[in-house]
Amino acid sequence: MPMRPSPKLRPTAWDALVVLCVAALAIGLAVFQWRGGTQESLTAVVSVDGEEIDRVSLERAAGKRTYQAGAYTLTVEYAAGSARVLSSDCPTQDCVHTGIITRSGQSIVCLPARIIIRLEGGAAKDGGVDAVLG
Amino acid sequence: MKPTTKQLTLCALLTAMALALSYLENLFPLSLAIPIPGVKLGLANIVTLFALYALGPGQALLILLARCFLGALFAGNMNALLFSLLGALSALGVMILLSRLRGLSLYGVSAGGAAAHNCGQIAAAMLTLGNSAPLYYLPVLLAVSLLTGGLTGLASACLFRGLRSTNLMKG
Numbered sequence: 639m640p641m642r643p644s645p646k647l648r649p650t651a652w653d654a655l656v657v658l659c660v661a662a663l664a665i666g667l668a669v670f671q672w673r674g675g676t677q678e679s680l681t682a683v684v685s686v687d688g689e690e691i692d693r694v695s696l697e698r699a700a701g702k703r704t705y706q707a708g709a710y711t712l713t714v715e716y717a718a719g720s721a722r723v724l725s726s727d728c729p730t731q732d733c734v735h736t737g738i739i740t741r742s743g744q745s746i747v748c749l750p751a752r753i754i755i756r757l758e759g760g761a762a763k764d765g766g767v768d769a770v771l772g
Numbered sequence: 773m774k775p776t777t778k779q780l781t782l783c784a785l786l787t788a789m790a791l792a793l794s795y796l797e798n799l800f801p802l803s804l805a806i807p808i809p810g811v812k813l814g815l816a817n818i819v820t821l822f823a824l825y826a827l828g829p830g831q832a833l834l835i836l837l838a839r840c841f842l843g844a845l846f847a848g849n850m851n852a853l854l855f856s857l858l859g860a861l862s863a864l865g866v867m868i869l870l871s872r873l874r875g876l877s878l879y880g881v882s883a884g885g886a887a888a889h890n891c892g893q894i895a896a897a898m899l900t901l902g903n904s905a906p907l908y909y910l911p912v913l914l915a916v917s918l919l920t921g922g923l924t925g926l927a928s929a930c931l932f933r934g935l936r937s938t939n940l941m942k943g
Binding site: 644645646647648649650651652653654655656657660661664665667668671685687688730732736739743744746747749752756771 | 785804807808809871873875876877878879880883884896901902903907908911912915917920929932933
């Protein structure tokens with residue numbers, strides 16, 4: 639077997655470059671997404687398999703709604719300015735654990751049920767950068 | 773090139789270890805601390821990284837494919853196969869490229885691989901959902917991957933240090 643070059647075992651300056659690249663990509667993506675926000679008021683858009691099935695304005699509380707997708711049922715609670723999945727009978731419960739979403743661009747994804755609840759519109763009042771450090 | 777018996781044994785062992793590590797990972801539910809689908813330690817990446825340096829890209833790929841297929845089979849969840857395959861393949865691809873750069877240590881290669889893994893999984897999620905919403909998770913996932921990638925890099929560095937006195941690496 640050809641002897642492969644053995645790896646360096648201590649972090650080098652080049653490693654920092656990789657870390658910086660990944661961090662830059664993360665921050666770039668975050669800024670790009672959180673900057674979004676249009677004149678329209680905050681709206682929850684529910685889609686299953688990429689197809690929009692419901693649209694709920696979050697200007698005032700809209701109560702609970704239930705969605706069925708595939709073999710699963712999700713109960714979503716819409717309050718003024720926020721949405722969350724109250725309960726779901728999916729096995730992973732990631733959607734329930736995601737908790738409350740409040741900002742445009744945020745979403746709750748339930749992979750087993752293939753449901754996405756995504757917030758759109760709303761003022762970008764807290765969508766900008768909070769602080770720039772470094 | 774025909775694999776030697778030693779290589780074959782090593783491949784089988786590493787596949788078994790990667791599967792065990794993927795399972796072990798579930799005992800540390802990182803996703804409880806950071807409630808985002810896809811957040812995990814990526815312990816199986818230690819095996820990929822080791823195989824890449826000790827056995828080469830070809831056999832690392834074979835181990836990775838066996839791990840993904842068997843893992844999905846054991847979990848009884850073929851839906852997850854696309855996720856683990858896309859994630860693991862992008863991780864391996866990036867790590868093969870990064871490992872050719874002389875300046876990088878295990879840490880950089882591992883962190884790059886972890887970040888690529890998350891990109892691959894988000895791509896899989898976007899494919900299955902037909903929607904760009906999963907992209908929203910990527911910044912946080914990438915930030916977490918720096919941490920987990922560094923951790924698996926540390927584990928691999930310890931592994932290589934421990935194996936330096938043995939002849940395992942010399943084939």
